[in-house]
Amino acid sequence: MKVGSELMLDVLGSTVTRRDARSYLSRFRSEKPKGRSPNERHDDVGVNLGNLYLPVRAVEQNPVFRQGPGETQTVNETPEQLHTALVKIRRPQAIDNPTLQGVCLTLVQLVRLGMSSVVVLDCGNDEQRNSLNLRRLAMEQADRIAASIDQYGGPGARCLYNALASSLEDEPFPSSVKVQSGTCISNRNLLLNPLRRGIIPVVIPTTFVRNDQRLVHIPADEAILALTREFAGVRTGLAEETDPQEIAGKIQQTQKEISLDRIILLDPLGGIPSTDGQCRPRVFINLEQDYESIRSGILSVGRSDTQSVSSGNLPTSKGPASKVFTSSFGEVGKYDRAFAPLTGVPTTGGHHLSNLALLRDCLAMLPPSSSGLVTTPGNAANANRRPVDSGLAPGVGTRRQRNPLIHNLLTDKPVSSSSLPSDRAKGSTSPTTFIKRGMPVSIIPDPRVHPWTPPSKSNPSISLSDPRIDLPRLIHLIEDSFSRRLDVQHYLSRIEGRIAGIIIAGEYEGGALLTWESPCHATGQWPLVPYLDKFAVLKRSQGSGGVADILFKAMVKDCLPSGVCWRSRRDNPANKWYFERARGTWKLPGSSWTMFWTTEAVQVGQKGRDWLLRDYESVCRGVVPSWADAGGKERGVD
Numbered sequence: 001m002k003v004g005s006e007l008m009l010d011v012l013g014s015t016v017t018r019r020d021a022r023s024y025l026s027r028f029r030s031e032k033p034k035g036r037s038p039n040e041r042h043d044d045v046g047v048n049l050g051n052l053y054l055p056v057r058a059v060e061q062n063p064v065f066r067q068g069p070g071e072t073q074t075v076n077e078t079p080e081q082l083h084t085a086l087v088k089i090r091r092p093q094a095i096d097n098p099t100l101q102g103v104c105l106t107l108v109q110l111v112r113l114g115m116s117s118v119v120v121l122d123c124g125n126d127e128q129r130n131s132l133n134l135r136r137l138a139m140e141q142a143d144r145i146a147a148s149i150d151q152y153g154g155p156g157a158r159c160l161y162n163a164l165a166s167s168l169e170d171e172p173f174p175s176s177v178k179v180q181s182g183t184c185i186s187n188r189n190l191l192l193n194p195l196r197r198g199i200i201p202v203v204i205p206t207t208f209v210r211n212d213q214r215l216v217h218i219p220a221d222e223a224i225l226a227l228t229r230e231f232a233g234v235r236t237g238l239a240e241e242t243d244p245q246e247i248a249g250k251i252q253q254t255q256k257e258i259s260l261d262r263i264i265l266l267d268p269l270g271g272i273p274s275t276d277g278q279c280r281p282r283v284f285i286n287l288e289q290d291y292e293s294i295r296s297g298i299l300s301v302g303r304s305d306t307q308s309v310s311s312g313n314l315p316t317s318k319g320p321a322s323k324v325f326t327s328s329f330g331e332v333g334k335y336d337r338a339f340a341p342l343t344g345v346p347t348t349g350g351h352h353l354s355n356l357a358l359l360r361d362c363l364a365m366l367p368p369s370s371s372g373l374v375t376t377p378g379n380a381a382n383a384n385r386r387p388v389d390s391g392l393a394p395g396v397g398t399r400r401q402r403n404p405l406i407h408n409l410l411t412d413k414p415v416s417s418s419s420l421p422s423d424r425a426k427g428s429t430s431p432t433t434f435i436k437r438g439m440p441v442s443i444i445p446d447p448r449v450h451p452w453t454p455p456s457k458s459n460p461s462i463s464l465s466d467p468r469i470d471l472p473r474l475i476h477l478i479e480d481s482f483s484r485r486l487d488v489q490h491y492l493s494r495i496e497g498r499i500a501g502i503i504i505a506g507e508y509e510g511g512a513l514l515t516w517e518s519p520c521h522a523t524g525q526w527p528l529v530p531y532l533d534k535f536a537v538l539k540r541s542q543g544s545g546g547v548a549d550i551l552f553k554a555m556v557k558d559c560l561p562s563g564v565c566w567r568s569r570r571d572n573p574a575n576k577w578y579f580e581r582a583r584g585t586w587k588l589p590g591s592s593w594t595m596f597w598t599t600e601a602v603q604v605g606q607k608g609r610d611w612l613l614r615d616y617e618s619v620c621r622g623v624v625p626s627w628a629d630a631g632g633k634e635r636g637v638d
Contacts (some may be wrong), residue, residue, distance in 0.1 A: 028114035084261035102381025104148035122220030155198040183226040231260040270431030284418035286438030372435035419549040439506030473508040481536035491626035510537040510547040519618035531568035563599025567620040
C-alpha cells in the first residue's frame, strides 16, 4: 500500500478550510531546523523530496574569498517541540488483522503530518488471568502492533517493556486532579529519544516494583495518567521542591520539549453515548459544562435497567440501556447485566464512565488547546477503506469516509458540528466523540430555574445592569466580533425591558443576547417573538474551540427549544454557518437581509403557520441597528 497516496486522499477528504489550514500550519510548522547535516537526505518522512533540502548547487560551488581557516557550517541543534498523542488501544487481541493494519497505517500518517504517537495497550483486567498471563498477552500484542507499523516503512515502532516504574511517593498533592500516584516514568529518554527520531513507542502497562524487585501488570488507564503527568511536566518528585518558581521553571522546560496535544482512546464501544433517546454517540463534549450531566445520565440509564434485572426481567431491545450501550464486544463491568445488546453479548456503561473520567483527569493537567478523542478501532482504520454503495451503478463508489484522527489533527474539530440538527450531522453515524476541557457556560437567567418566557408584571425582563453581567466586557465582545463601534446608549434604550436572556461562553469569549420583539402589526395580546439580537465570538476564538457551537447549542436546546429567529446581512461571511443550522431561511425582498429561524414546521408559502412567518418577517425588518459607525466587516448577527 502506498502510504503517501493514502495520506493525500485523507487530507483532501478532510475538506480543510483556509482558516483550518492556517491554524494547522501555525501549530506544526517547523520554526527551528533539526540537528541534521545540511547534506543529509530527509528520507525518513516517507516522501522522496529530491533535492528540496539540499543547498543550491550554483551557490554551493561558487568560489568565495575567505581569509583565515575555513568555517564548518553548522545547524542549530536545539530540538523542536514534539507534538505528541497518547493512544490507548483497548482489547487489541480482539481486533482482526486488516483493522489493526488500518489503525497502524493511520498512526504512521499522523507521524508524517507532525503528530508523534505513544501507544499504550489495554488487554483488559480479566480476573481469570493472572498478572503474568496478562503481561505475556500484552507483549504478544505489542509485537503484533509493532510489526504492523514496521511494514509501512520509515522509522517504525519500538516496544517498551520497562517504561514504567512504581513511585516511592504514594501521597498525592491536595488537588482534584490525579497529579501523583504510585506509577511514574522510569526514564523519560526511553520515550523522548524514539519520538524525536519518528519512532512510535508501544508501551506495555507493566511497572517495576522497587520494594520487592518484580514486574506487575497495571491498568492501562494508570499508565496513561503517568505518561500525561510526565509530558505535562508534573513529574514525581516535584513535591520535594520548596521554591514555587523552581517548580514552575521545571514544568515550563518540559512543556517546551514536548506538547501533549491529544489523548486518543480506541475502544470497541466507540464514543461516549447520548442518553437523550437519540441512540448515537455524542459528537462533542465540553467537560466544563457537560461532565456531570453526562455522568448522571449514564448512571441513571444503568440504574433503570439494573432494577429491571434485579426484579428478574432481562433488558430487551426496547430498554433504554440496550439502545444506548450496544457493541459487539463485551467486558466485565459494574453495570454488565444492565447493558445487553441485540447480539446477546453484555456491554457496560462502566467503560464509558471510565473513558470519560480518564479524559477529564488527563485534560485537567494539560493546556486548554489539548483535546481527547474516543472512537472505535474500525473507524480509526478507515484510512484504507472506501465503501461502495451496492445501489449505485457499477464502478461508482460513495465518497471516501473521513478518518476522524486525521481530520481532527488538521482541523482540531469533530467530524461534524455538535450544533447541527441531528438530521444534518454528516458524521452522525460515526462512533466518535471529540472532547475538550472547554469552558463554562453562563446562562442568565438559568432556564432550569426560570424558563425564558415573555416579560410580564410578575416576570420582568432582566437588565444589562444586572450584577451577573459584565457590561464593558460584553460591549468589547460585540465590537470585536463585528469590527464595528456600538452606539451603547441607543442599544441599551432599544432593548430595555425586552431582554429574554444572555448566554456567555468562558470569559466572554463568545455571547448571545436574545430579546422579545413585537411585530409591527401586533395589537392587543399579540404574542412576542423570540429574536436573536446579537451573536458574537471574539476574533481570536472564531473557527476554533467550538465557542460558536457551544453558544448555539445552549440557545436552541436549553433556552428556546421551541424556536427563535434572527437576521443577517446577505454578504455576512458567517451565513454559510447559519444556513447549516437554521430550519428555514428567506432572503427578504427589497432588503439586504436574510432571515433565519429554528422553529419546526415553518416554511415559506406554507399554509397554517404563515402568521408566524409574517411575525418573523416584521421583526427582522423592523429592528433598528445600533451602530455608531457607517460600515464594518460583520461576523455576527445584527
